[in-house]
Amino acid sequence: MRLILMGPPGVGKGSCAEYLKTHYDIPHISTGEMFREAISKQTEIGILAKVYIDQGKLVPDDITNELVKERLKLDDCKKGFLLDGYPRTINQAEKLDKILVGLNTKLDAVINLVADYQVLVERITGRLLCSQCGKVYHIKNMPPKVEGVCDDCGGSLYQRKDDTYETIMKRLKVYEQQTKPLLEYYNEQGNIININGATTVSVSVNEIINKLGGY
Numbered sequence: 053m054r055l056i057l058m059g060p061p062g063v064g065k066g067s068c069a070e071y072l073k074t075h076y077d078i079p080h081i082s083t084g085e086m087f088r089e090a091i092s093k094q095t096e097i098g099i100l101a102k103v104y105i106d107q108g109k110l111v112p113d114d115i116t117n118e119l120v121k122e123r124l125k126l127d128d129c130k131k132g133f134l135l136d137g138y139p140r141t142i143n144q145a146e147k148l149d150k151i152l153v154g155l156n157t158k159l160d161a162v163i164n165l166v167a168d169y170q171v172l173v174e175r176i177t178g179r180l181l182c183s184q185c186g187k188v189y190h191i192k193n194m195p196p197k198v199e200g201v202c203d204d205c206g207g208s209l210y211q212r213k214d215d216t217y218e219t220i221m222k223r224l225k226v227y228e229q230q231t232k233p234l235l236e237y238y239n240e241q242g243n244i245i246n247i248n249g250a251t252t253v254s255v256s257v258n259e260i261i262n263k264l265g266g267y
């Protein structure tokens with residue numbers, strides 16, 4: 053199964069991906085996660101990307117495209133993949149098409165998660181992440197059993213630096229201007245599946261699996 057997960061920040065792409073990668077036994081490729089890892093390791097890409105990410109801007113296409121191209125070449129992607137947060141611009145989508153032609157493969161579907169802005173802002177401003185395993189919590193909606201501590205691995209929880217109200221507003225604007233036009237791009241290819249992202253993760257995931265049933 054070769055899938056793209058699309059949708060605005062906070063719609064639940066990462067949370068849904070956690071289930072989908074297990075269900076379809078495919079690698080979860082999140083460019084946001086890859087950048088965060090690069091930042092924590094202070095690699096060249098990480099140092100570059102941090103400047104953009106902290107401001108709520110997109111990392112330049114060339115850097116992002118190269119990162120994904122190399123990742124998709126790895127052996128584990130032969131059985132399929134789940135792209136999360138990529139592509140985010142028309143340039144990236146066109147590049148992805150070329151990468152896939154080069155790999156002699158095609159997308160099965162583009163999953164578009166939908167929720168209104170009020171829901172997104174509420175979710176992102178309360179979002180907490182585990183510093184060790186990456187599990188996502190929410191201060192009100194999905195609190196950990198012990199404050200500040202991951203239920204699964206005991207790691208400490210933190211708030212992403214780009215999850216402040218001001219940066220979220222910028223990210224939502226970037227989404228509107230640069231990523232939303234991709235829906236039209238993929239609509240023309242005829243493989244978009246729209247999913248309600250405003251409910252719970254398990255409801256969204258079930259809807260996705262049901263709608264992908266024919267694939």
Ligand code: ADP
Binds near residue numbers: 061109110137138139
């Ligand atoms: P969210 O979907 O909540 O914005 P992500 O973890 O997907 O979170 O992305 C975090 C940040 O990483 C983005 O705001 C952007 O700066 C950068 N980023 C992630 N994916 C891409 C991409 N495909 N192109 C450019 N920048 C990206």
Ligand code: ZN
Binds near residue numbers: 182183184187202
């Ligand atoms: Zn954890």
